[in-house]
């Protein structure tokens with residue numbers, strides 16, 4: 001998945017937590033789709049018809065995936081994974097409502113299908129010496145049995161679920177120590193649980209190897225820091241973190257059910273980086289060939305081939321659905337072409353010698369022929385996304401026109417379940433490819449300098465005869481089932497008149513029906529989260545927190561770069577200063593310059609005459625960042641030495657903003 005700045009939703013506000021609990025308590029007794037979200041409306045006649053039609057359009061009689069998710073079941077898992085304070089980090093009861101055979105009118109039947117398939121928690125034998133724990137986190141943990149210990153491929157998102165997964169394994173298999181952990185890529189749902197599996201002292205002592213693709217630490221950290229607050233906010237939309245679970249709420253997140261709630265995300269740095277295109281290592285008697293695939297689903301990612309087991313892991317580059325070229329949460333745009341090429345390389349190199357393909361999400365694929373077909377299909381899908389977008393772009397089509405001109409995949413791809421857009425979508429992905437090659441601007445000068453949303457909205461509403469008339473138009477579009485238009489128009493009305501409750505309700509209804517119709521789990525979650533916030537307000541999220549391991553892994557340069565992001569230019573203008581900042585334990589000086597309201601840093605350098613020199617250890621900085629130590633106090637007790645005009649430091653810190661993930665999205 002995504003990863004995420006912080007895939008773990010903050011504690012929900014009291015209001016909707018209460019509703020969430022009510023929904024849970026009722027989950028067993030109400031039919032799926034019963035009222036479980038405050039203010040939610042039932043499916044409209046148009047939505048009922050549209051969802052019913054899906055049942056005739058897709059091959060629902062093909063039940064092979066239902067067999068695959070049960071194959072090799074050693075032990076099911078049901079119940080809670082609890083945090084240290086007893087709260088449920090994961091609870092399989094949340095998704096008990098998915099056991100209903102028939103999907104409710106409020107869920108696209110294709111999405112219902114994958115939501116059911118992703119809700120089969122337990123320990124599974126994939127092949128000899130290779131096991132998976134699935135369904136207790138958004139990602140899977142794969143356990144390979146070495147000669148004397150265990151090799152774990154991907155560590156889930158949080159320590160609580162990772163530990164529960166390993167304990168589940170130990171209840172049914174010999175209790176051997178973990179001797180290696182492999183991170184397939186840089187997203188937190190693949191490394192965050194690592195401290196639930198191994199002790200860092202054992203890693204330092206050389207008893208446990210941590211293997212990751214080259215560039216791992218830089219990419220894992222930077223993605224979570226610089227745009228972290230906005231991503232964190234949008235992750236909550238994308239996975240429906242604030243939504244109650246149920247037929248009118250969150251049913252899935254495509255790659256899995258959703259993020260664990262308030263668990264501990266940890267990180268232990270790799271001890272071994274894979275930096276060659278192919279590298280073979282023998283780990284505890286198991287040969288693993290690593291295939292580097294940089295710039296695919298994550299900036300640093302790799303495939304694994306295990307020849308003795310005839311097993312192949314494509315990391316997150318081939319899963320049981322279409323992935324994202326650009327996640328709706330936001331991330332640097334990915335390279336669909338490279339993605340496709342690496343899958344082709346894997347097909348050529350491992351296709352003939354693979355009996356099973358397993359991924360850190362969803363379920364495995366067995367049988368050489370099926371694996372080869374799936375790899376070829378996935379290759380074609382990402383190549384099509386890239387090439388067709390470029391083809392249409394070169395014909396002069398613009399992003400939304402291209403999205404509309406690519407309603408389905410070509411050839412036989414459309415008929416395969418594993419190309420369905422449960423996570424990525426053709427529409428969003430084609431726009432991502434457009435952005436990658438020629439940017440967000442569509443070339444039309446009318447779009448060079450549009451009014452921002454509120455100003456545009458006010459003018460639209462005025463031109464259409466005022467708010468009352470626009471509301472009528474929105475309602476008429478809703479009555480006709482043209483929810484896309486209703487949402488576009490309603491958005492103008494809400495941005496022009498944010499206090500207009502009738503407008504907000506109409507807009508919520510339009511978004512909600514779009515959500516009920518979506519096959520894409522993330523689209524559904526975003527539509528429903530928008531409707532939810534229009535009716536109930538934005539949940540009061542706490543300021544984004546970065547886990548202690550992430551803070552400690554920040555390099556000093558990243559720390560200063562982020563300080564520059566936090567700087568409020570209005571407060572900083574006219575207050576130029578120069579600082580030397582020395583990390584005594586690293587013997588590393590930085591020259592900081594505040595000038596024109598902009599803060600820059602130069603590594604391994606000092607100003608000849610600085611206003612102030614600040615000396616401290618990196619560990620002290622970490623404790624301050626984690627709010628374990630107050631800056632003033634650190635100065636008083638000598639953890640920080642100041643040489644020069646000490647007031648400058650207080651001045652600088654006073655210019656820094658604190659971001660919170662409660663900003664508005666569907667309202668101005």
Ligand SMILES: [Zn+2]
Nearest residue numbers: 001002187189
């Ligand atoms: Zn993932």
